[in-house]
Amino acid sequence: MIQVHVSKRLHTAEGPMDLVFSGTIEQGEFITLFGPSGAGKTTLLRMIAGLTTPDSGTIIVDGQPWFDSGRRINLSPRRRSIGMVFQDYALFPNLTVAENIGLALPREKRGVIVGELLEVAGLQELAGRKPDKLSGGQRQRVALARALALKPTILLLDEPLSALDLQMRLKLQDELLRLHQRYQPTTLLVSHDLSEVFRLSRRVFVLDRGEVTRSGSPTEVFSQSKISNKFRFNGEVVHIKPSGVVYIVHVLVGQDIVQVIASEREIATLKVGKRVLIASKAFNPLIMPLDE
Numbered sequence: 001m002i003q004v005h006v007s008k009r010l011h012t013a014e015g016p017m018d019l020v021f022s023g024t025i026e027q028g029e030f031i032t033l034f035g036p037s038g039a040g041k042t043t044l045l046r047m048i049a050g051l052t053t054p055d056s057g058t059i060i061v062d063g064q065p066w067f068d069s070g071r072r073i074n075l076s077p078r079r080r081s082i083g084m085v086f087q088d089y090a091l092f093p094n095l096t097v098a099e100n101i102g103l104a105l106p107r108e109k110r111g112v113i114v115g116e117l118l119e120v121a122g123l124q125e126l127a128g129r130k131p132d133k134l135s136g137g138q139r140q141r142v143a144l145a146r147a148l149a150l151k152p153t154i155l156l157l158d159e160p161l162s163a164l165d166l167q168m169r170l171k172l173q174d175e176l177l178r179l180h181q182r183y184q185p186t187t188l189l190v191s192h193d194l195s196e197v198f199r200l201s202r203r204v205f206v207l208d209r210g211e212v213t214r215s216g217s218p219t220e221v222f223s224q225s226k227i228s229n230k231f232r233f234n235g236e237v238v239h240i241k242p243s244g245v246v247y248i249v250h251v252l253v254g255q256d257i258v259q260v261i262a263s264e265r266e267i268a269t270l271k272v273g274k275r276v277l278i279a280s281k282a283f284n285p286l287i288m289p290l291d292e
């Protein structure tokens with residue numbers, strides 16, 4: 001369990017802003033941090049990693065204080081069990097894929113762990129390549145494998161997929177879910193992409209100007225509560241969930257998630273990533289695929 005209670009005064013172009021975060025994250029949870037640019041998301045990750053020092057507060061991980069301003073405890077990043085992946089790939093250009101993944105591992109364990117990660121991340125064929133011979137998606141897979149090599153308690157991901165095209169992003173999201181399931185690190189992901197928040201996390205914190213304005217499941221946080229009976233929306237299917245004899249389809253419309261009930265017959269034409277039109281028919285919304 002991670003208990004984070006921190007505050008820090010930040011200096012932004014618009015003047016000072018207080019970043020205040022208080023939250024408890026369970027072991028193995030997948031959390032996203034969502035919010036506008038400059039809200040303080042990256043700084044929060046950096047404080048957990050030990051790269052930025054909070055002005056006050058505590059960060060307790062499995063009962064162990066990583067930071068405690070009152071007791072003057074501040075573990076260095078090296079002593080915190082974390083793996084990190086950022087938007088820019090930050091791989092060592094002169095090392096191969098396998099060497100990049102194994103870099104921080106003790107020599108005697110390196111072969112076994114790197115071998116496993118190459119296999120799990122589907123990178124075996126690329127083990128001997130240098131980063132400049134990889135695509136953006138492949139590089140991020142290497143960065144992810146490297147972040148997991150030391151079996152960190154916490155995985156910190158700062159928009160790792162945002163530079164990738166949609167197709168690659170969806171593929172890497174699946175990969176991320178698979179890796180998370182296998183190694184179960186407590187994961188904090190910063191994302192600007194609402195469909196990503198929805199696909200990957202069970203819980204989201206919305207940060208705005210240094211404060212958590214909303215938190216809960218993506219559905220709770222983003223569902224549109226009042227929908228008029230007469231409407232037409234274009235959106236993208238982000239999740240399909242069986243519910244008894246029908247299905248609940250979650251559709252991303254702008255910045256909102258709209259839930260629509262669909263029958264098995266309607267579901268046959270839908271899948272995650274599909275662009276759809278939601279329109280009202282009498283009082284019940286009607287959902288149908290859009291021609292592409």
Ligand SMILES: Nc1ncnc2c1ncn2[C@@H]1O[C@H](COP(=O)(O)OP(=O)(O)OP(=O)(O)O)[C@@H](O)[C@H]1O
Nearest residue numbers: 009010011012013036037038039040041042043052
């Ligand atoms: N160590 C620091 N001390 C004071 N101010 C800081 C510090 N680090 C960052 N800031 C300021 O805090 C603000 C928030 O930055 P941060 O990168 O955390 O936002 P963000 O939500 O991650 O934004 P983006 O989505 O654009 O990455 C910025 O204006 C930045 O200049």
